[in-house]
Amino acid sequence: MAKQNKKPTLNKTNWKAYFKRYWQLYALLALPIIYLIVFKYAPMVYIQIAFKKYSIVESVWNMPLAKNYGFEYFIKAFKNRDFIYALRNTLTLNLLDLLLGFPAPIIFALILNELCFKRFKRVVQTIAYMPHFLSWVIISSLALQLFAPNAGLVNMMIKDLGGEAIPFLNDPAHWVGTYIGLGVWQSFGWNSIVYLAAIAGINPELYEAASVDGAGRFRKMWHITLPGIKPTIVVLLIMNLGNILGSNFDRPFALQNNLVMQVADVISTFVYRFGIKGLQFSLTTAVGLFQSVVGVFFLLMANWISRKLGERGIW
Amino acid sequence: MKKKILSVLLACTMVLSVAACGDSDNGTSQPTGGDSAGSANVSTDNTGSDAGAAAGELVDGKFAETRQITVEIYDRGNDGGSDPENNMYTEYIKKGMLEDHNVEVTFKKVPRWTEVEEINNLLAAGDAPDICVTYSYPTIQTYAQMGGVIDLSSYVDTYKDQLPNLWNWLTETNIYWDKDPSTGNLWAIEAKLAVSNRVLTFVRQDWLDKLNMKAPTTKAEFENMLIAFRDNAELLLGADASKMVPYSVSYDVGWRAATLIESFLDPNMSDREYYINGFDDRKLTQNGTKDAIKLLNKWYNDGLMWKDFALYGSGDTTEDDYMKAGYVGAFTHNWDYPYRNGEDSINANLKRNVGEDAKFVAIDCFEDKNGNYTKFVSGPIDRKVFFPSTNDEPLASMLYLDWISDPEHIHYLQTGDEGVTHTVTADGAIAIQPATGDAIMNSGMNIDYTITCNGLKLISEELTNKSRALNYPGIDAADVLSAHTIANTDLRIGKNVNVGAIEAEEGVGDTLSSKRDIVYDNAVVASVADFDSVWESGLSDYLAAGGQAIIDERTAKWEQFFGSSDMLP
Incomplete structure (x- = not known):
């Protein structure tokens, strides 16, 4: 804070002095900034494809403007039934993910924190982290081996016990459950790291004081641990809300199949099918742009609300 | 002090790693850089003379200066297959093209089962091979509308004399199959299906x-x-x-x-x-x-x-x-x-x-x-061959299509060497045998290399018919013949x-x-x-x-x- 107050008095010579003194740090900063410029900012030039009639031979600047003042492809997208389905599925799957996947690591971190056998705790932690390192392609083949209606291990066991095979992967409603379940399984361990770190930062004296006052485990959890990690929770929640319309590609793509496309086709896989396989680059750039704009909107909203509620927000 | 030294060290390693990346980039891009420079030279030569004169550059079907072309080849990713870009058959083609036409051929592999996506990416990036092959005509059409494909109509006609094998094998039927009746544009040439078994x-x-x-x-x-x-x-x-x-x-x-x-x-x-x-x-x-x-x-x-x-x-x-x-x-x-x-x-x-x-x-x-x-x-058509607009060597590429349609070359690519990939039976039929290493055909009858021909087509029809059943090593000849007969029953x-x-x-x-x-x-x-x-x-x-x-x-x-x-x- 003190440094920030100095800022306004910083003049040109001062800036040079700073640079001279800390040039190593600036040098370290250069690489990530170059990365951002090359891979994040430069490609933004091509956002204009969304408003133009795409051609592979012409440069972006020379492509003719699309019809309806450049908004032809946005109109086309919203008239496209597949896009509307993809939008709906993206929202549903992401909301379910948020609802079930967001609290999971918090609960896991709280439970881990209460374990008193250090060694057991470490083993549990390591096992919980592991799925994070598996790619979705591998997880989807595991899922096939386990959950296929005929050849899947789980269903074979169910059938041997006299039950009916459960269509984990081939019935739309069941598929959504499998999708969310696998997502939670893959990420809850890894995501709990942040919360564990936050818990470690809580002043132990608070717990001691609470014990003296006669508070039990749940009281301490509720009144000390949770409030202690609240800022972390809020920041992560805001970031997650910014992603409500975003979707990673590999998870739905690897898990989807023809029988569940009605619930499994999300925006990212729609863009892949229409844009890359169907050669409709303008249409899919328009969709991508729409997705980003809505994402930014959600992010700003969540941030604004959290500041209204007295939390810090992310900036 | 310690901190300072550490950060200087870190900064140095970063700078070095950037430099190293740059180096390796240069290393890999150099050959292609050289290539494009070479083809750029050639294309300036070309623009100096018009299409007719370009044919005049050929002496006995050979270019005075060595030309370079790249050709798409399907990669089927077979277990234990040969390298699709570099094996006995690619060597045969490369050698033949260099000797007959003074054209250097480089193969570029494209995964078979995602060929459309892959070719889309290559075309969009301007990296597509000079000779592209796909089963999807709509893809070619879409790119043609964007100006990304060369119109072949003038080439097939102007160079007809230089392309005897291509015309003999594909005939007007296949060459003009996709010719637009109103504009006369020809975006792709249809390969020929030697057998219509489906x-x-x-x-x-x-x-x-x-x-x-x-x-x-x-x-x-x-x-x-x-x-x-x-x-x-x-x-x-x-x-x-x-x-x-x-x-x-x-x-x-x-x-x-x-x-x-x-x-x-x-x-x-x-x-x-x-x-x-x-x-x-x-x-x-x-x-x-x-x-x-x-x-x-x-x-x-x-x-x-x-x-x-x-x-x-x-x-x-x-x-x-x-x-x-x-x-x-x-x-x-x-x-x-x-x-x-x-x-x-x-x-x-x-x-x-x-x-x-x-x-x-x-x-x-x-x-x-x-x-x-x-x-x-379907009609007697198979894959569609097209030249993306980044192709600077349409004539050399046409000569490639002609070379690969030569009956002798098709015969060799489908049968390989005696004793290695086939044996000759008492009545003169060719029996394919399992090959190893470089001689393995990744696709049956090497159809991935004979891009203008799909199906067994040996030097004579008699030999083809005699050898058909022996084309599948380890399989009962009667089973193959019966499948072939059934596949030809009641065709529309x-x-x-x-x-x-x-x-x-x-x-x-x-x-x-x-x-x-x-x-x-x-x-x-x-x-x-x-x-x-x-x-x-x-x-x-x-x-x-x-x-x-x-x-x-x-x-x-x-x-x-x-x-x-x-x-x-």
């Missing part, structure tokens, strides 16, 4: 024998056979009875039940009707298809089909593994499917895993309404309805094919009661996504070119 049904001969059954000749008999397989699973598979799959299809139902679907179409359908509803090569929108799928749906619900088929995507080998392990009773697939790949063929695996007498044989069992076995096969060969580009087809090809698979898959697995509603809603979704627009435009174009006549002239 899709057949195969059945386990040893199971039929065990059950004392005869090979089925009608749909009803086929169904009874499947029921017998299902009910006798214990006898046929013993402990593995639960793995029994009487009839197997994949997620691509339209291909994998093609003969069944075709048996429900009217064999006397007019050319007009067949064309109008014919955009989808899996016949989704043809009249009669629904009944075929309804029958499949019944079989599925009766436990006669592989329950999990829709979960495994393109290129997945699970189904093949089931066939090889001996769990599958019958399936429909490409006419030589169980015989392909030598030692790794389905029949060879069956022999090893199940027993000497275990094998799949071809049958004809889906009768049409006249009691024939009509098979709707597709005709070229050339009405120019259909605008509604642009850019929707892949979207519609994936939609079609969704319609088929969901209809097959629906409950019998739901079948009609699932089919109707799926089909209407397909039509709304562009299918109807194509049908309408095709109807209009037919009227424009052929008036009210029902058949092609």
